[in-house]
Amino acid sequence: MTFFLASAHFRTLFAPHIALFFLAAWAVFLHSAPMLVLAQTPKVGFVNSNTIRERSGDYQNAKQRIESNVNDWKRQIDEQQTAIQVLETDIQKKRLIWSEAELRERELTLQRKRMEKDDFVRSHFNTGGKFDTLVVSTMKPIEAKIAAAIQEVGITEGYDYVWDKSTQPLLYANPRFDLTVKVMEKLGLFTDDIKAKLQETIDKIDRDVKKLREETSPRAVGRRLSKALEDAKKAAEETVNEAKKEVENVKKDFETTAKDLKEIRLDTPAKQDSTKPRSNTSIPRDGGAPLPKPTPTPPADTTKPR
Numbered sequence: 001m002t003f004f005l006a007s008a009h010f011r012t013l014f015a016p017h018i019a020l021f022f023l024a025a026w027a028v029f030l031h032s033a034p035m036l037v038l039a040q041t042p043k044v045g046f047v048n049s050n051t052i053r054e055r056s057g058d059y060q061n062a063k064q065r066i067e068s069n070v071n072d073w074k075r076q077i078d079e080q081q082t083a084i085q086v087l088e089t090d091i092q093k094k095r096l097i098w099s100e101a102e103l104r105e106r107e108l109t110l111q112r113k114r115m116e117k118d119d120f121v122r123s124h125f126n127t128g129g130k131f132d133t134l135v136v137s138t139m140k141p142i143e144a145k146i147a148a149a150i151q152e153v154g155i156t157e158g159y160d161y162v163w164d165k166s167t168q169p170l171l172y173a174n175p176r177f178d179l180t181v182k183v184m185e186k187l188g189l190f191t192d193d194i195k196a197k198l199q200e201t202i203d204k205i206d207r208d209v210k211k212l213r214e215e216t217s218p219r220a221v222g223r224r225l226s227k228a229l230e231d232a233k234k235a236a237e238e239t240v241n242e243a244k245k246e247v248e249n250v251k252k253d254f255e256t257t258a259k260d261l262k263e264i265r266l267d268t269p270a271k272q273d274s275t276k277p278r279s280n281t282s283i284p285r286d287g288g289a290p291l292p293k294p295t296p297t298p299p300a301d302t303t304k305p306r
Helices: 002-039 049-055 057-094 100-125 130-157 180-186 192-216 218-275
Strands: 044-047 161-164
Touching: 044 130, 049 057, 049 130, 049 180, 057 100, 057 130, 100 130, 130 161, 130 180, 180 192, 192 218
Parallel strands: 044 161
Antiparallel strands: none
16 A cells, blocks of 8 residues: 555656656657658769760870870781781792701791780780770879769769769669769860750650649549540440441331231232132131031932832
């Protein structure tokens, strides 16, 4: 009894404070819930780095420099190959004329030229060769500049992730989240035509969405249903009218056929009476089987003796 009274006194004393505590906790939860939802929904954008590179003057100049070096290296390889072929032909033609020492010297020269050509190709075009070194040294500053612009735009616009569409293809991306134009503007590149095309794409999507919403609105759905019901009702009425017409036509055909049969039955007895001899049978009045008519008895012959 004492415990019960003490617990009752405790509840009476602290009940308001407990209620206030739970109310405060609930208010904090409601205030932080939207922030938690926003924190769990990252903002994602994308760029097309190939488009940026195509409009970058620095990139185009670096590309031309690389192509010029590559063409020069290929020309040197062609010259080496031509020299090898000339020496091979010369050896084939004069191997019987030259002395053994001269032939050996030419073959060693041919072997050296082949090795020089192979070494040149490997040192320039194999992995880690001069081509890779030239690309890295030429393109790395430009790529770093583009990456810095992308990062700055992403941070300024409040994006959590920015994908590169040219290296990581996306099945679908809303053009509203395309940051390519903004990055190009950050780099000082010409963007009027790309911006106009992007805006045209966005406007088309807006029109399509608006049209879809109008078509799927309750009013539009109701109108389509009403029209469908009216069309179905009209089709049913037409079907019923066609069925009625068909019944009328069948009825008329039946009446015409019945009339023709009746006329045939009326004409048949008269024709039979005029063409067939009368039967010697008579039909009794009670509807029984027909009875033969009595044959008249011939008169007795009085001339014969009795």
